[in-house]
Amino acid sequence: FCVQVPPSLDALRKSSQQVVNLLSKLTNSSDPNLQADENPSSDFPLPDFVRSYLIAFIAALFITLVQLLVMFAGIRRNLLQAFRGDDSEIPRRLSSENINYITGTFHFAGYLIGYVILAYIFLAIFLFIILISIDALITYGNVKFLETILKIIIPTLILVFFKMYLNKILGQYIFLQHDGEVLSINNRRAFMVFIYFNFFLDAFLGFVAAIMRILRSIAGGVLYMCRLDYSPLGRKLETIDSGFSAYCGFIFVECAHRHPVLLYFVSHLLRNHLYPTNTKRLSKARHKWYVAIFLLNNPTLIYRRKQFLTRLQENELKMMLIGRNNMKELYIEQPPILAHRASIISAKDLEDIWERRKF
Structure with a gap:
């Protein structure tokens, strides 16, 4: 499929150029006579799609493979955490959700394939759009449509970053004791006055932060879509994510049936009580050596002897x-x-x- 796409990219570029010109006419009334893609006066002339296509799909393949490797390492880490009863990354196991856990195990393998394929396609398209914009800026040097967008975005971002670093400087050196090493308010009256006047500016910055939150969610969702161990919905809503729920079910079922302490205990019962094969008792010296090795490997148990x-x-x-x-x-x-x-x-x-x- 990836090999069959490049021959049709030229026709796609021409049709995309017409759509972009139509959008630029609607958004920019100063140039009412925008023409087709061959006209250099176009607000956003599109470059050749072949370079961007190849780079985007190769980069998407590399990112997807890296994310899969990270997810496989995360499976091992989450299994060890489940063995210890640690619920810092995945939610705590509940007995009332056993049916959901076993059904999640049913879906895990199929969901993983579907998520990976769809994540690769979305990531490639996302990178393709970004690379087209960069290629157009490099090739033509002056893209009016991008300049118009950047004129709106850059001042807002400068204001946001200036306000953010100003708050950090004020918080560290004026409103916290010992230069921020202690969480205790200093200059309490000035702090209250600053909060009052800062409220009006933050009301405007809240709109910008909300838009940035949406954009970050989109970028993070596309980038991490192939990973079932990560839910872009957050800790409070991660249970409604079908992929993450399937992943949790897989982890909990594996933990219930492959817990090393449980397996060793059961094998010990089978070997020494139900099916005894060796009736020879260990000597006292050998037993002490075993105890010494065990305590060296588990030094915290020394204080419990x-x-x-x-x-x-x-x-x-x-x-x-x-x-x-x-x-x-x-x-x-x-x-x-x-x-x-x-x-x-x-x-x-x-x-x-x-x-x-x-x-």
Whole structure:
């Protein structure tokens, strides 16, 4: 299909030139005598489409492949997060949505193919339009239609960026303490006055920000359409995105059936209890070596071992006895190891417990 398109690009350029000239006549009343595409006085003369077509479709192919590789890496990352119970990127799994998860698994492969093909086409068309504009500006040097658009856009963007950086400078050096290192308002009265007068300008900039939001949403949606792990609708509305819902269902079903801890536990039960194959017990030395290797790979579990906790409890008890002798109090607070006793115990009971533990 991509090879069959270039021969018909010349006819497409001529028809597109007529449409562009018609639009320029409607938007620009200063030049009422615009002619066809061969006339150099056209507001937006279109260049040859072949160069833009080839560059656009090659760039779209490259971007799509990169996005797919990023998505495959994201699948691995999201699976590991699901194993840990981390819901920072994908929503939390709910038992009431199990049917939706399994149906999402049905659709995942088919949705992925459809999204990738459509994303490639849209991205190629989007890049094709941008490259035509750049090529026209480079080829003809003076494009009235683009100049008219840029005269409207550039001053607005300059005002927006100036206002944005002015707010950052004022916020850092005037309205925040310690140059923005602490989130505490400084010069509170000046801050309130600035908010009052800034409201009127921000009401105008809000229209510009809304338009920019729409344009960014379009660009982001086209660029990330091939990725099912990303929803352009945002965290609040991502559940109504069919592609993202299928992706979440795929992740949750994989997590439920391929969780490494679950698989190891089940295999351990099958190997050692239901179908025992080796009745030879490990020696005590080998068992200690296994424990040592396990603790080296999982150092945080050292503080949860029984011996460490017992030693910690004894040290706490000893410190409490020392404190009793220094302060000469008859009653002290209960240590953690005596959770089954009353909250207030006598000093003699503590001494008896300590004597028993010493031997």
